[in-house]
Amino acid sequence: MNGYVCLATLIVANITGGIISRRSFGGELNVQSAYYVLAIMYVFSALLGYWYVKRNTRAHRKWMLRSVVYFSVIISARLIMLASRLIVTEIGSYYSLWRCDEVFFILKNETELVSMFSQCNSTTPNENGRVVPVHASVHEGPLGTASAVRTVQVEVYIRSTESANYSRHGFVLESRDYNNEKAYSPRKLW
Template sequence: MEPTYPPQTKSLSEGRSEMSTGEAHRYGFAKSAVDSESGMPSVYEHASHPALNRSAGGRQRQEANAARTFYHSLSWTLGFKEKYSLLLFIVFGGALFGFCLARAFMMNPKIMREQTTPGDFRWFNLKMDKIPYFWHIYTTIIGGLIVSLQFLPVIRRQYILVHRLNGYLSLLLLIPGNIAGAIVARRSFGGEINQQVAYYLLGIMITFALLMGFANVKKETRSHRRWMLRGVVYFAVPILPRPMILISRAILTKIGSYWSVWRCDEVLYVLQSTESLSQLFPQCVANSTDPTNSPLSVAVHASDHEGDLGKSSGDRIVHGMCLWISMLISVVGVEIYIRKTETANYNRQGFVLEPKESELA
């Protein structure tokens, strides 16, 4: 008499026959244990294994959760309350810090001459413009490096003395530095009237915002935060035109019909050769007894393919436009951010900056 099995149980012989015939299992289709054609052991189709798919998706979710957890932990450690504040601090604060750090090499006078826009140092090498230009470079670079720390909530709340001292030092550096920058705007990028007005207005905006922030530091912390945010964002306006200039200059080169006005002595300062000056601009030599101090002006073609002179000519044409666009973006952007984060603004309570009680409810 043959033994009987429960309905859900199969005999060993039945299992073997099922494997040999290649019937479907709950883990996918299984080939026979020995391939009838090649005589080699078969390989299971693991790609269709649902357990493996679930484990792969689980690993991806774990990695995403780990990254999210790290971000939130870092944000909480630094004192940020909105989930996007740390990201904005990294992007914009990092851009300001990185730009100032990259420009720190200009504190070496030799490198300063090399990295200044070609032709401008014809004026910045003179005593009248040299002092404010050097002052502008040194103070704004140092001030830009340390002012980023002012926007870390953990410093504002736990290290009040550091926040105050660093803030006063930042103001002492940034306000005179921007005034000096407005002075040399007369010669910067050729002294085009378009960019002159932009720099003068920007200098007024920065100085006014920082002074308003200083005036409200002990009166109303909410206004202090708003004005200091505006001041630092305005201070960072010249960063955005840098990549914009490269793009705009490439477009000018493609068009090929843009020219800027240069003094002959500026052209000679870039070319560093009277012979080259006479070949490219013979009128500068023919109509002047001293090309090194000639007020005669010539038109210089703007092109990326014509050396430093052509590139600098393109910079002079597009710089004012890029500066105005950057100012517009920065002004609108900082006002949107201030309104979006108004609930996270702080009031003074003793020696600690804390949210309003009504905001915590």
């Protein structure tokens, strides 16, 4: 029952995450597309894990491990972002393209916006669709790095723990080297 509740709540979390992905990590198109790819990877692997829960325990374990790792990529991305904030700020030569209305939302002052970014000079910054290079310190690709690292990690883990897989014998999970002939059975004694 616990797995079914987790599956349902994580699918709801993916839907709500899709709603906020437009603003998350700067809301750039590459961030949005990375989030949607991760959501598809998670839902696909979780549904396959659900499909295999009573059919093939080994496949269920593999797909559920993948789904947990795919869903935890966001946490790794946050940790990478904290480290990259310091590194990118220290280097000091990175720029990111922002729309004028995004810069105005951060600055909250139109005169400061126009003095820093003369391209954003219009009647209202909110209606200005121009983009300007903004000195970057945080808003570059931690999500893609985290996705690649975590995906490789789970595949290495699955392959290195293949002997930990269990197979279903009736309603009991037995180890891979389980021999049904040598197993104790009260019926064999009579």
